[in-house]
Amino acid sequence: MESYIAIDWGSTHLRAWLYRSGECVDSLQLPYGVSRLVEHSPREIFDKYVAPWRRQEEMPVVMAGMIGSDAGWQPVPYLACPVLLHELSSQLYAVAENVWIVPGLKTARNVMRGEETQLLGAMQLSPAACYVMPGTHSKWVQVNGGAVKGFETAMTGELHYMLMNHSLIGKGLPEQRDDSAAFAAGLQSGLESPALINKLFEARAARVLGDLPPEAVSEWLSGLLIGAEVSTLRGDTTKVTLVGGESLCHRYRQACTAAGIQVSDIAGDTAFQQGIRSLLDARR
Known part of the structure; x- marks a missing residue:
């Protein structure tokens, strides 16, 4: 995909990147995570800050993170583990024309949103059986044959x-x-x-x-x-x-x-x- 917009929309921040011809040509970092929207809806923030990138071309947008939670744009169902991460592409959830949210993952006692997209990229760039993802809520993820078997938080x-x-x-x-x-x-x-x-x-x-x-x-x-x-x-x-x-x-x-x-x-x-x-x- 040559031209697109990638968005990491978490609880505290929105980060977005504009790609043209495969190169990042612009980016945004805004303090409008889903827990800090105050009187604005996610769609209003999107239309104000991200949509201007699409005025000349309605390029695809893929968003990951808490934007897919019940506090975000639209609750997106979790995919149950074990799950093959390459199947995520067929499970993207449309919220507007050419705009999708990546579903999170779940086990019987755990959930993640956003990390699944990092995992997909990490598995391609650095294959491993165990990934540790430090952060506010750290994840320990077990992978086998391209599938997320389970994880702990x-x-x-x-x-x-x-x-x-x-x-x-x-x-x-x-x-x-x-x-x-x-x-x-x-x-x-x-x-x-x-x-x-x-x-x-x-x-x-x-x-x-x-x-x-x-x-x-x-x-x-x-x-x-x-x-x-x-x-x-x-x-x-x-x-x-x-x-x-x-x-x-x-x-x-x-x-x-x-x-x-x-x-x-x-x-x-x-x-x-x-x-x-x-x-x-x-x-x-």
């Missing part, structure tokens, strides 16, 4: 945010700074003892007792939570491919390496763009 990023901003752990702290030693210490604690119910308070106790600098609480807590996630969800996994942003992938690489897991990685945006291209190519 860890609310690691959201839990870190809530504890730092809405709990006693983060109350009254100075501005936080990078601290690799604090992160490593928290990571080791999380890897060795992933049961967090009696570990979380140590983030406060260590600071109060003078064992942890007040400016490094966030780093220690990040290490603890990521370490606990890796220790809990790895199972018998010995090799993973990380899909995500550089900063988070660096932290997860450190955690996986410490746990004896071989790691490779691919940028989340690269995987997403490849996924969108392949979906459109399959519909030609």
Whole structure:
């Protein structure tokens, strides 16, 4: 597909890319995720910011993420795992002329939206049996023969945010700074003892007792939570491919390496763009 629009529309942001002749010629990043639309509908935001790209040509648009949830443009049914990802192209959900939403995936106890498009691209660019997708809600995805067999979700990023901003752990702290030693210490604690119910308070106790600098609480807590996630969800996994942003992938690489897991990685945006291209190519 030579000319098209790819949209990653999540809870907090809308990101869009305009492709012409196979090259990205323009992009948008707007604070209009589905949880921040206020008085506007998704269609109104689309018409105001994205539709101008289509004035000269009604090129196809493929959207992925929370835009397909009950808080988005239109609730799009989940596809039940196991599912072959190359079948996504035939399951795109039309919401307007030449405008589609990618369906999410589900298991008996789990759901994802947006990551399935990254997975499709990652599988083509970097085939693997296990993908780890760090983020607000991290995903550990098992793949076999091009099919997503199942996945687990860890609310690691959201839990870190809530504890730092809405709990006693983060109350009254100075501005936080990078601290690799604090992160490593928290990571080791999380890897060795992933049961967090009696570990979380140590983030406060260590600071109060003078064992942890007040400016490094966030780093220690990040290490603890990521370490606990890796220790809990790895199972018998010995090799993973990380899909995500550089900063988070660096932290997860450190955690996986410490746990004896071989790691490779691919940028989340690269995987997403490849996924969108392949979906459109399959519909030609």
